[in-house]
Amino acid sequence: MDEFPALSSAFADHPTLGALTPPERATHPPRFLLLYGSLRQRSYSRLLVEEADRLLRRLGAETRIYDPRGLPQPDDASPDHPKVKELREASLWSEGHLWCSPERHGTITGIFKSQIDWLPLEAGGVRPTQGRTLAVCQVNAGSQSFNAVNALRILGRWMRMIVIPNQSSVAKAYEEFDEAGRMKPSPYYDRLVDVIEELVKFTLLTRDNAAYLVDRYSERKEAGRAVTGAAPLAATLTDAPE
Ligand SMILES: Cc1cc2nc3c(=O)[nH]c(=O)nc-3n(C[C@H](O)[C@H](O)[C@H](O)COP(=O)(O)O)c2cc1C
Numbered sequence: 001m002d003e004f005p006a007l008s009s010a011f012a013d014h015p016t017l018g019a020l021t022p023p024e025r026a027t028h029p030p031r032f033l034l035l036y037g038s039l040r041q042r043s044y045s046r047l048l049v050e051e052a053d054r055l056l057r058r059l060g061a062e063t064r065i066y067d068p069r070g071l072p073q074p075d076d077a078s079p080d081h082p083k084v085k086e087l088r089e090a091s092l093w094s095e096g097h098l099w100c101s102p103e104r105h106g107t108i109t110g111i112f113k114s115q116i117d118w119l120p121l122e123a124g125g126v127r128p129t130q131g132r133t134l135a136v137c138q139v140n141a142g143s144q145s146f147n148a149v150n151a152l153r154i155l156g157r158w159m160r161m162i163v164i165p166n167q168s169s170v171a172k173a174y175e176e177f178d179e180a181g182r183m184k185p186s187p188y189y190d191r192l193v194d195v196i197e198e199l200v201k202f203t204l205l206t207r208d209n210a211a212y213l214v215d216r217y218s219e220r221k222e223a224g225r226a227v228t229g230a231a232p233l234a235a236t237l238t239d240a241p242e
Contacts, residue, residue, distance in 0.1 A: 020212055025208055030207065031061070031093055032062070032063045033091055033094035033098075034052060034098045034099075035112065036100045036101070037108060039068065044177060045137075045139050047181050049098065049137075052098050056196055059197070064093070064094070066087055066115065070083045071087065071115060072084070074118055087119065088119060088128055091119055095203050095210070096132050096134065097132060097161065098196075099135070099155075100139065101139075101148045102138065103139070103140050103147055108148045116155055121158075121160065127160075129161055130159070130210075131210030131211065131214040132162070133207075134156040134159075136167050140172070141172065141174065142171065144171035146167075146169055160214060166191075166194055166195045168188070168191050168192050168195050
């Protein structure tokens with residue numbers, strides 16, 4: 001039987017095959033950036049993110065929650081603005097994200113979207129989101145809906161992130177948190193635990209190969225780069241028609 005081309009002997013000596021199967025897995029705690037989409041004093045999207053943060057830390061992860069307060073509107077300030085720098089730096093540091101937006105008028109909030117709009121897909125060879133994992137969540141005042149998580153999934157795809165299958169949508173969020181801001185026990189809480197576990201699993205599985213996963217034939221071609229330094233699978237495509 002034919003071998004899978006990328007793994008066949010023709011590629012065994014390929015200098016980048018090691019990128020697919022790194023000799024050693026990273027052992028440091030996985031790093032997550034958590035974003036929410038509201039400036040309200042008692043914000044349920046922030047409270048859900050804080051609950052997610054506790055769970056991630058419980059699983060041994062390192063986390064940063066970004067506070068969107070004070071972030072200018074996209075293009076209304078220089079990228080040197082301290083809140084923009086903080087956001088970009090945190091995303092670069094991260095190996096995975098968790099996003100939670102309120103649903104407003106059937107979609108995500110502008111506050112949430114502004115944060116993503118400040119993150120360049122690629123700037124000067126730096127890719128703050130590409131290749132990272134992403135879990136998406138939303139809070140609703142009404143019954144359970146999936147409009148915001150669906151929008152976040154599209155946004156995650158656009159930022160070339162690995163959006164995990166599970167997700168959380170909390171209906172009537174105002175009933176799900178106590179006075180201290182902790183999430184009450186419920187099927188919504190259990191679902192959040194599922195999402196967090198899955199996010200950690202996908203991150204551990206993919207982080208060592210993130211650079212390999214984001215390597216694209218069309219971008220190498222555009223940059224005039226040769227096959228070397230590219231992923232082995234893509235090396236089969238050097239003769240693709242112009
Ligand atoms: C202008 C506006 C539009 C809203 N639209 C929706 C909606 O389409 N669906 C929904 O379930 N809740 C809707 N809500 C309720 C918010 O989702 C809810 O208050 C949520 O908790 C806000 O997030 P936060 O607590 O993080 O601020 C809307 C609220 C406002 C102010």
